[in-house]
Each structure stands twice: as C-alpha cells, then as structure tokens.
Amino acid sequence: MCGRGVLVRLEGCSHPVVMKGLCAECGQDLTQIRSKNGKQNVPLSTATVSMVHSVPELKVSSEQAEQLGREDQQRLHRNRKLVLMVDLDQTLIHTTEQHCQQMSNKGIFHFQLGRGEPMLHTRLRPHCKEFLEKIAKLYELHVFTFGSRLYAHTIAGFLDPEKKLFSHRILSRDECIDPFSKTGNLRDLFPCGDSMVCIIDDREDVWKFAPNLITVKKYVYFQGIGDINAPPGSREIQMKKN
Known part of the structure; x- marks a missing residue:
C-alpha cells in the first residue's frame, strides 16, 4: 500500500522554445489553445525572447536566452x-x-x-x-x-x-x-x-x-x-x- 503519498507529479510543459506559435518541446499549437480559451493576454509560454535577427517568430525562454548568450560570449572570446x-x-x-x-x-x-x-x-x-x-x-x-x-x-x-x-x-x-x-x-x-x-x-x-x-x-x-x-x-x- 502506498497510503496517500504522491507517487508521480506531472508538470505541464512550459513551452520554452516556440516557433510560429508551435512549441518545439511538446508540439503543442499554442495559437489553438488561445483561440479556444478566448483569452489573448494569458501567458501560455515562457518563450518571450527573440534572439535570431532574421527569424523573429522563433522565441526562447529567458533562461535559455541567457544560456545561449553565455555560449555566444565564450565563442567570441575564443575567436578574440x-x-x-x-x-x-x-x-x-x-x-x-x-x-x-x-x-x-x-x-x-x-x-x-x-x-x-x-x-x-x-x-x-x-x-x-x-x-x-x-x-x-x-x-x-x-x-x-x-x-x-x-x-x-x-x-x-x-x-x-x-x-x-x-x-x-x-x-x-x-x-x-x-x-x-x-x-x-x-x-x-x-x-x-x-x-x-x-x-x-x-x-x-x-x-x-x-x-x-x-x-x-x-x-x-x-x-x-x-x-x-x-x-x-x-x-x-x-x-x-x-
């Protein structure tokens, strides 16, 4: 018997990488969720940062943006x-x-x-x-x-x-x-x-x-x-x- 202890904790995807409204992690179409809920201002994703000049539709979370930023800085340091x-x-x-x-x-x-x-x-x-x-x-x-x-x-x-x-x-x-x-x-x-x-x-x-x-x-x-x-x-x- 397991009593009332928690065996599994399921956490929803935070959608940290989004391309044109589609989550790159779980494949969820966030535009469909928003249209069903009818709430335009509800944050469905943590991906808010656009780091690629020519692809503004690609967004990542602030955590991933900082990680990518540090990698870019290290690359620039190596290349002097x-x-x-x-x-x-x-x-x-x-x-x-x-x-x-x-x-x-x-x-x-x-x-x-x-x-x-x-x-x-x-x-x-x-x-x-x-x-x-x-x-x-x-x-x-x-x-x-x-x-x-x-x-x-x-x-x-x-x-x-x-x-x-x-x-x-x-x-x-x-x-x-x-x-x-x-x-x-x-x-x-x-x-x-x-x-x-x-x-x-x-x-x-x-x-x-x-x-x-x-x-x-x-x-x-x-x-x-x-x-x-x-x-x-x-x-x-x-x-x-x-």
Whole structure:
C-alpha cells in the first residue's frame, strides 16, 4: 500500500522554445489553445525572447536566452572578437526615391522592393566595403536599420554579396521591439548584457546616447535628402514633410 503519498507529479510543459506559435518541446499549437480559451493576454509560454535577427517568430525562454548568450560570449572570446552593430542609412549608405541629377553617375544601385513600389537609388559611402572587410577581422558584424526587412537584406546584398560579413545578422524594423528606439532590441539579442557590443551610427538619439556608441558624420550624397527610413516623428521625417 502506498497510503496517500504522491507517487508521480506531472508538470505541464512550459513551452520554452516556440516557433510560429508551435512549441518545439511538446508540439503543442499554442495559437489553438488561445483561440479556444478566448483569452489573448494569458501567458501560455515562457518563450518571450527573440534572439535570431532574421527569424523573429522563433522565441526562447529567458533562461535559455541567457544560456545561449553565455555560449555566444565564450565563442567570441575564443575567436578574440567583439560585436559591432552598424547602421545603414546615412552611415554606410544614402538612399533616395527622388530622381536626382547624379543618377547618371556610376556606383549607384537602382532597385524596387516590389511591384508598384517606387524606384530607389542607393549610393555606398566611399571605402565602406574596405572598412567592413578590415573590421570584420576584429568584430562580428551585425546590421541594424529602421528600414523594412526586404530593404535591409537588399542593401546588405550590395555591401556583402557573398554573405561573408553579415550572414543572417540583419535586423530591420520588422523585427524591432520599439519602432522609435534601437536600444531595447539589444536586451533580446544580447541577454547577458552588451559589454562586448560596439555601435556605429550617425544618430545618438535612437540609441538613447548609449556609452558604447560611436557617432559618425552623416553620409549625404543626394542633396536635400535625409534618412528615408527615419523613425516616425523624428526630425528627418518633419524635414521631409516640409
């Protein structure tokens, strides 16, 4: 006889890894559970952290995020590298959707992001490719932009056509936590802290004047054109409207 003692304690899955609403541990479809319960705000999973730039639908728990973060730091230590977050617009490149006199010049990329979309024209900052190739020996390069995902990957293709520099480490506004600030996203990408992270950008405000930010002079090639991907309400957007 076992009396009234507890023989087995069954614990439900905490769903620590979720991909597009599907738990990677138990296979449960969390979207179906939520739709049946009719409660949108009920936390069904501990997976709240998105650590992969190009796959925001993949989320892990804070515990697993910290473990992965420590492994990343150890890998960087072994490779004797730090992390470098690089902005695109007016840091490495300048883009316009307006027809300019300089369009006949060489070195300008012309492209559309979709059928019916305006033609965009991008000029790379002089010597930026050489800079990226040299700095990649010391840093693991990441790209960060408030442009769309398709825009970010298109520009990254101009800078790094063989995907040797950035790989999948491209973060756009489609993956951003905060559409006005880039700082909040660092907590997800680097859950163990950003002490090994350096940032290069032409703007300080979007990083909340972070101490690990190196501010560079804005790159302006198309006269009278600011940052076409500036966050809503920013000075660049107001200038564009005026």
